[in-house]
Amino acid sequence: MAEVRYEKASRIYGFGAVGEVRxxxxxxxxIADGELLVLVGPSGSGKSTALRMLAGLETVNEGSIFINxxxxxxxxxxxxxxxxxxxxxxxxxxxxxxxxxGFALKQAGVSKSDRRxxxxxxxxxxxxEPYLDRKPxxxxxxxxxxxxxxxxxxxxxxxxxxxxxxxxxxxxxxxQTRTELVDLQARLGTTMVYVTHDQVEAMTMGHxxxxxxxxxxxxxxxxxxxxxxxxxxFVAGFIGSPAMNLIEVDRSGDTLSIGTTAVPLPDxxxxxxxxxxxNTFVVGVRPEHLGLTDDGIPASVTxxxxxxxxxxxxxxxxxxxxTLTVVVRxxxxxxIRRGDSISIGxxxxxxxxxAQSGIRLGASA
Amino acid sequence: MSNAVVDSDAxxxxxxxxDEVKRLERREGWKRRLPILPxxxxxxxxxxxxxxFTLFYSLTDWRIDKVEPRQFVGxxxxxxxxxxxxxxxxxxxxxxxxxxxxxxxxSLIVGTLLAILLDRQFFGQxxxxxxxxxxxxxxxxxxxxxxxxQMLNFNFGIINWLRNGVGLExxxxxxxxxxxxxxxxxxxxxxxxxxxxxxxxxxxxxQSVLEAARVDGASTFGIFRQITLPQLRPFLELxxxxxxxxxxxxxxxxxVIVGGQPGANNLPFYIAQRSIGGGNxxxxxxxxSIIVVIASIIxxxxxxxxxxxxxxxxx
Amino acid sequence: xAVFSRSPKPEPVLGQNRAVGHLLxxxxxxxxxxxxxxxxxxxxxxxxxxxxxSADPTLRFDPTLDRFAEVxxxxxxxxxxxxxxxxxxxxxxISTAFVMVLAIPAAYALSIRPMKMWRDVLFFFxxxxxxxxxxxxxxxxxxxxxxxxxxxxxxxxxxxxxxxLPLAVWMLRxxxxxxxxxxxxxxxxxxxxxxxxIRQVLLPIVAPGVAAxxxxxxxxxxxxxxxxxxxxxxxxxxxxxxxxxxxxxxxxFIATLSAASVLxxxxxxxxxxxxQKRMIRGLAMGAIK
Numbered sequence: 001m002a003e004v005r006y007e008k009a010s011r012i013y014g015f016g017a018v019g020e021v022r023x024x025x026x027x028x029x030x031i032a033d034g035e036l037l038v039l040v041g042p043s044g045s046g047k048s049t050a051l052r053m054l055a056g057l058e059t060v061n062e063g064s065i066f067i068n069x070x071x072x073x074x075x076x077x078x079x080x081x082x083x084x085x086x087x088x089x090x091x092x093x094x095x096x097x098x099x100x101x102g103f104a105l106k107q108a109g110v111s112k113s114d115r116r117x118x119x120x121x122x123x124x125x126x127x128x129e130p131y132l133d134r135k136p137x138x139x140x141x142x143x144x145x146x147x148x149x150x151x152x153x154x155x156x157x158x159x160x161x162x163x164x165x166x167x168x169x170x171x172x173x174x175x176q177t178r179t180e181l182v183d184l185q186a187r188l189g190t191t192m193v194y195v196t197h198d199q200v201e202a203m204t205m206g207h208x209x210x211x212x213x214x215x216x217x218x219x220x221x222x223x224x225x226x227x228x229x230x231x232x233x234f235v236a237g238f239i240g241s242p243a244m245n246l247i248e249v250d251r252s253g254d255t256l257s258i259g260t261t262a263v264p265l266p267d268x269x270x271x272x273x274x275x276x277x278x279n280t281f282v283v284g285v286r287p288e289h290l291g292l293t294d295d296g297i298p299a300s301v302t303x304x305x306x307x308x309x310x311x312x313x314x315x316x317x318x319x320x321x322x323t324l325t326v327v328v329r330x331x332x333x334x335x336i337r338r339g340d341s342i343s344i345g346x347x348x349x350x351x352x353x354x355a356q357s358g359i360r361l362g363a364s365a
Numbered sequence: 366m367s368n369a370v371v372d373s374d375a376x377x378x379x380x381x382x383x384d385e386v387k388r389l390e391r392r393e394g395w396k397r398r399l400p401i402l403p404x405x406x407x408x409x410x411x412x413x414x415x416x417x418f419t420l421f422y423s424l425t426d427w428r429i430d431k432v433e434p435r436q437f438v439g440x441x442x443x444x445x446x447x448x449x450x451x452x453x454x455x456x457x458x459x460x461x462x463x464x465x466x467x468x469x470x471x472s473l474i475v476g477t478l479l480a481i482l483l484d485r486q487f488f489g490q491x492x493x494x495x496x497x498x499x500x501x502x503x504x505x506x507x508x509x510x511x512x513x514x515q516m517l518n519f520n521f522g523i524i525n526w527l528r529n530g531v532g533l534e535x536x537x538x539x540x541x542x543x544x545x546x547x548x549x550x551x552x553x554x555x556x557x558x559x560x561x562x563x564x565x566x567x568x569x570x571x572q573s574v575l576e577a578a579r580v581d582g583a584s585t586f587g588i589f590r591q592i593t594l595p596q597l598r599p600f601l602e603l604x605x606x607x608x609x610x611x612x613x614x615x616x617x618x619x620x621v622i623v624g625g626q627p628g629a630n631n632l633p634f635y636i637a638q639r640s641i642g643g644g645n646x647x648x649x650x651x652x653x654s655i656i657v658v659i660a661s662i663i664x665x666x667x668x669x670x671x672x673x674x675x676x677x678x679x680x
Numbered sequence: 681x682a683v684f685s686r687s688p689k690p691e692p693v694l695g696q697n698r699a700v701g702h703l704l705x706x707x708x709x710x711x712x713x714x715x716x717x718x719x720x721x722x723x724x725x726x727x728x729x730x731x732x733x734s735a736d737p738t739l740r741f742d743p744t745l746d747r748f749a750e751v752x753x754x755x756x757x758x759x760x761x762x763x764x765x766x767x768x769x770x771x772x773x774i775s776t777a778f779v780m781v782l783a784i785p786a787a788y789a790l791s792i793r794p795m796k797m798w799r800d801v802l803f804f805f806x807x808x809x810x811x812x813x814x815x816x817x818x819x820x821x822x823x824x825x826x827x828x829x830x831x832x833x834x835x836x837x838x839x840x841x842x843x844x845l846p847l848a849v850w851m852l853r854x855x856x857x858x859x860x861x862x863x864x865x866x867x868x869x870x871x872x873x874x875x876x877x878i879r880q881v882l883l884p885i886v887a888p889g890v891a892a893x894x895x896x897x898x899x900x901x902x903x904x905x906x907x908x909x910x911x912x913x914x915x916x917x918x919x920x921x922x923x924x925x926x927x928x929x930x931x932x933f934i935a936t937l938s939a940a941s942v943l944x945x946x947x948x949x950x951x952x953x954x955x956q957k958r959m960i961r962g963l964a965m966g967a968i969k
Contacts, residue, residue: 056868057868059389059390062383073386074385074389077865077869078868078870078871078872084866084869086862086865086866087862088860090863090865092863092867093884103870104869104871107872107876399789400785401786401789401801404783405805407782407841408845412816413808415820416816418823419815422818422819429822482707482708485701487705488705496712497715498952499716499953500715500716502899502945502948503903503949504920504945506924507722511719511722511941512718514934515721515934521733521736523718523737526736526737553718556715561956613812616905616906617906620905620909620924621924633813633906636814636817637817637906637910640821641818653814654812654816654817655815661812661815
């Protein structure tokens with residue numbers, strides 16, 4: 001069991017004349033003992049690099065990384081007492097399932113009988129007992145994934161590192177394995193750092209979620225807070241599916257209007273706008289916080305996505321001399337069709353960000 | 366539950382920490398480079414250093430059959446190459462060019478046709494492929510002797526027997542057409558090699574692109590010309606390059622088939638003849654070698670540019 | 681990407697139509713047989729009496745093993761088959777072993793990226809293949825003479841190692857590059873040393889590729905004639921020189937020469953047949969992958 005701490009840790013490529021690229025830039029992150037922390041971000045955000053720095057597979061050029069208050073920054077991977085599950089599982093093809101799972105123990109000089117006992121125990125947890133003598137190539141995708149998990153848990157490491165371990169599974173299996181993995185982590189109580197590009201995976205699995213973009217940590221918080229109080233424009237746009245409606249608005253006084261309709265704002269936000277010297281803001285409203293009213297923003301329907309329990313209505317709204325697309329969630333079945341004219345009203349919290357800096361206005365998390 | 370360990374680097378300054386990181390990275394870099402060194406050093410010692418000797422010899426009038434010490438003559442050997450006495454060198458150079466170009470070109474054409482024929486499923490496909498690659502595996506000396514004594518022979522060669530069968534006169538191929546005879550054997554040996562490289566290209570094609578083209582209504586020939594051929598280009602270039610590397614250095618076939626008669630002596634053969642093969646003119650022959658190397662460097666540069674384009678794709 | 685995969689079968693370039701398909705298959709068979717015919721004829725001649733081989737071509741004869749017996753007999757003063765064969769075997773096996781010992785670590789290091797200059801190093805290796813042998817033959821001859829190595833197997837081992845090294849590095853790199861780098865990382869995390877990573881994780885995966893590369897080196901070394909002739913005109917010479925010496929300048933010799941040729945060729949032809957798929961994949965994919 002262990003705590004993990006990144007202290008201003010950076011991974012820098014290409015020193016000198018070429019100019020440096022910071023794949024991970026001054027990352028500060030505290031991960032509690034037993035926590036399942038998800039690192040999420042688009043490709044190139046540095047999430048995998050951050051994980052690999054913790055594994056010891058990437059050099060930490062600046063700053064430090066601690067596991068249990070021990071500085072591991074300069075230690076090679078095998079001295080960090082971690083286990084990693086790779087996206088492609090990285091099972092040794094020439095070894096059987098049992099040999100794969102026992103390989104690390106063998107390297108550590110664990111006796112054959114102890115090894116066997118530990119492998120069998122892990123296999124029992126993961127329902128892998130019938131497959132112990134098979135080679136990886138004779139296993140299904142889901143079984144391979146479990147072997148990779150087994151290889152990690154056999155060692156009872158301080159920290160599990162997961163690099164998109166589910167993205168090679170088909171959609172149905174992915175959802176099922178997701179639940180199993182959360183359950184397993186809770187049972188073992190081992191700290192886990194989990195990397196994914198899938199924000200749904202991040203939200204459903206993480207005790208806390210760290211959002212990265214361009215190597216910079218944007219926000220780290222519980223899934224609910226990330227959703228309800230995104231710290232900036234990037235997090236607001238990245239978290240949530242379908243995405244939050246983000247509408248750029250030039251202020252008039254302390255009011256922000258979509259088309260000609262003023263958006264209702266909390267008092268503290270209005271106050272901040274009034275005292276701000278910024279002119280352009282972005283108003284963010286999630287689809288479920290918009291609704292149909294008699295006297296709202298006029299919109300014409302372009303696409304209706306019916307999911308049964310709910311429907312997402314894509315509309316075009318006239319705004320500041322052009323049109324923009326706004327998505328509205330409608331409960332239950334709907335009679336709205338393409339070409340209909342509807343009227344949209346705000347029925348929930350509104351998020352306001354400065355357009356240039358992306359900083360959130362009002363109460364922040 | 367974990368007992369906190371005092372940070373061992375707590376006292377060190379930020380700069381020494383950065384030095385430590387750099388030192389580790391350097392060590393990591395050396396760990397990666399070290400395994401290359403034995404092979405690299407071996408190659409340099411055995412191939413590059415002798416080359417420098419050759420360069421030195423080429424500036425002397427050295428004959429190893431004479432006891433007089435070798436004299437430094439500067440670039441005299443080089444300027445003499447254009448003189449009347451060096452006509453045989455120029456002939457050999459011209460033979461080298463013709464032989465390499467024709468052997469590579471014909472092998473590539475025959476090899477591509479064979480690959481296209483083999484790239485279908487039919488009864489005995491694997492068997493025919495095995496038959497077709499066999500010439501490439503045959504020892505060049507054996508290939509040369511076999512063609513000379515049993516295929517092209519004036520008296521009992523199969524080809525002349527067939528000619529006689531349709532009422533044509535026998536031809537003394539190895540003497541009348543020495544270069545064509547050598548090229549024929551080279552093409553017989555190298556077409557299979559080209560075939561295998563092109564076949565690898567054909568079978569590695571992106572199937573969805575071919576299907577898309579078929580859905581778009583392209584004809585078989587149109588698909589081949591507009592989609593298959595561009596996809597094959599890197600493989601054709603690779604075949605040309607590897608073929609040229611080996612065929613420019615052909616010696617065995619010439620030694621065995623024409624054995625020094627005029628008309629098919631290329632540069633490697635001529636140089637060996639003039640130096641260690643009994644000519645003993647080490648200084649002059651080294652000059653020839655340097656010319657061959659310079660020509661090869663030019664060809665290699667073009668070739669390596671092609672290769673470098675190929676390697677771009679996977680970095 | 682499997683080069684000769686049967687399924688899923690790639691679309692052929694030719695022949696959607698059945699009749700055309702049969703015709704093409706027939707044509708391919710004919711061409712295959714024509715290409716192989718000289719070797720078939722060579723083998724047939726090896727089983728003939730000299731007088732039958734040096735006459736109008738015929739398939740009607742009483743096969744005999746006498747020629748094979750004759751060529752394998754020891755001739756006093758001349759290079760015998762047994763000598764040439766054991767020289768070839770020695771030179772080929774030792775040089776191939778050296779090539780592998782040098783090439784495997786180099787190819788491993790070159791296949792793991794990012795490494796600055798990996799491309800330049802690979803180019804250097806391959807570019808030495810562009811250096812014509814004639815560019816170094818004189819100094820090599822002089823050095824070998826001065827070191828009393830002319831006419832020894834050692835000089836051939838040294839040269840064949842250098843000759844095959846670039847090709848081996850080139851081919852092995854492509855096989856190694858196909859191994860996912862995560863496997864090595866996983867082994868690292870599992871606490872495996874560098875040597876252990878190569879031995880326990882990498883080699884079992886690339887063993888077929890390593891075998892194919894070694895086999896190609898064997899074939900090239902076995903078939904090499906120029907160095908064997910120029911540096912080894914006497915005692916320690918190899919099979920190609922022996923075959924060439926079966927060519928006589930008077931009398932009939934075609935059947936004897938054929939029998940000798942079959943003996944000289946058969947080992948590598950069989951080896952090549954066995955390893956054909958992987959060998960060519962390594963050659964062709966060396967550049968592409």
